[in-house]
Amino acid sequence: MTTVDTGPAASFDALLRNLVTDPAAIEEVAGAARAHSPEVSRLPPAEVRRQVTTLLRCGLTALQDRIEPGERDFAEARRLGADRATQGMSVSGLLRGVQAGRDRAVELVIRHGRSAGIPDEVLLDGLITIGRYATALERAVIDGHRDAERDLARAGHEPRTRLVRRLLLGGPVTPAAEELTRFGLRADGSYHCLVAGSVDPVRADGLAGRLARHGAVVGMVEDRLAGLTPRLPPADRLDPTALLVAAPAGPLDRAPRMYGLCLAALRVAAGQGRRGLYDVTELAGETALAAQPALAELLGDTLLAALDPVDGFHRELVSTALTWLDHGQRLDRAGAALHVHPNTVRYRLRRLRELTGFPASAVGEGAGGWPVVEILRWWWALRSWRDRR
Template identity: 75%
Template sequence: MAGTGSATTLGTLLRELTADPTAVEEVVTAARGNSPEIARLPPAEVRRQVVALLTCGLTALERQDDPGERDFAEARRLGADRAAQGVSVAGLLRGVQAGRNRAVELVVRHGRTAGIPDDVLVEGLLTIGRYAAALERAVVDGHRHAERDLARAGHDARTRLLRRLLIGPEPVERAAEELGRFGLRAEGPYHCLVAEGGDPVRAHALTRRLSRYGAVLGTVEGRLAGLTPRLPPADRLDEGVLVVAAPAGPLDRAPVMYALCVAALRAAARRGRHGLHQVTELAGETALAAQPALAELLGATLPAGLDPGDEFHRELASTALTWLDHGQRLDRAASALHVHPNTVRYRLRRLRELTGFPPVVETPGGWPVLETVRWWWALRTWLERG
């Protein structure tokens, strides 16, 4: 960048950096790399923050007014959102400050390349620094106000109650008074639900959405979990979130339902599932996942004639799984694999020659259920661990 040494040139530089995806990504990487809590946020969310901070610096340089006269409502909202998402003020500031330091390095490096004199760079960065400090104070202020509001709303007490109800054992009659405080009735019934963790932004949005249906939610063993009198339609939830719910039942059954939901959540996550699922829908995967030693034994014995390093062998196993998943129908499996039914028939025959895979039954009913489960489990395990 060619420069004249003026503040306008520095403003142009900041404007270009703010619009430069590579520069923004460097700042994002610094922020996420220095704060594990920020790293758990979606990169797009952090990127939005970075652009907002760079834009703030640009505005500060152009306006040259007193930071005390600025409205930092957006920064306060940012702090409040992070508090609600469970990000600590220390974790938030580590990310903000690391990103700011990286942005300063970029300004200095590109400024010198553009020919901007050091004294102009220093003066501009001092101006930006005053605004950055005021912005950070606003972030902290918003975070602390939100924490106090959450505490007044009974956030901590609600979470403690949920942990006692879901992990147990907590006699429901002993917690009757507390239940009423949070809109629950000892006589129930309630759905227990558990959501996949790791994304505080989505967890916060999910909490707000489920609360509209009477859900009482909190963080239990690192996951969003809770009780709700009714479930929302599946299409009303973020399709990128995995939620597992149990059928409605009495509160004294909540620990059992919670344990089942957690097991089903793990099984569904391993399969890459998303959306809202009933624990009963995931019964097969959950039951099989609870027997890893038996899965290992099946995966090592039934497909023993296959070589994990041979792509053709992996294709045979995958084809057989698809055939089993599609009701042992050659036409449906062929359609799913985008091949001719005769290709499916050939691959299953080759698999039988190599492993003793049972013969294809082309009459209604197919294999016995237990034989189907045995081979489905064995092939799935072999493919996953091969």
């Protein structure tokens, strides 16, 4: 008859298994990794949670198998390190995230272990063992990262990425014509700057390949896929779940300014949950306004001071006014978008006017000579008030 171990060691193993499958614990460890590593924080939160789960499961499996750390093949950890190298993340940035996550995981083990009544001496023995495996795990992550960096360098990825970074970030030395020619660029050429939103390593590789087939020279810049291309690919040839922002074509010396604009527009588009390929000029207004958050807050608080953010009717008035403005100041179009009668839209606009002084022409079918600057001022105030709440 097999004897089931129900002692303290078994309780400690059960504690570890529970933590690895606990979403709240995973989120706490992932949050620590993001908080202590700016490079990790720029990854999608779901990707960081996947990374944490992978490492914790890898370590737990090694502990359960009772295999010495030096004899264990931490293949998953090596693969994770390689993925981050492919994304352009530095080994130091990766390690800061891994170590911060490890420290938070140890805190969770102690906290939950004591709550479960596991003796301190058992927790101490377990944590010493965990420390040995965690060290081996970190070495595997570093080895995977460095191996991938060497492979990328041999394949020419690293020189290409260095060139892209110099062109987009404004390196101190202008690339020579021979270096540009090596990667298909010309000093007198005209190129679109292109920046992609955060994607996982596999999708980033696929996206880079599609862009390269249209003449793009891309690399990982500040943990984002970015580069220059002589022509933009058709939107239907790209990953439909990806977000990309491009600038109109221009000379290479304009690339750093275009990169900054694309990055600012990308943040706005990502915050709105957009997907697809956008020209930076399509997002110009929202990008410019997003650069002045303090003014936006002041404007919303001043023009809409009479509105209560916890009042559902007031929120409905703001939503209606924004919809009306976004649909050409047309009652019929706003009503169709809101699934209400145009008279309902008119009534809500009139109530908003009574509360805030919203321009009187809003109750008509059109703007009625309402100045463009005034439309912008109210649209920005309404948008700021809504988004902050």
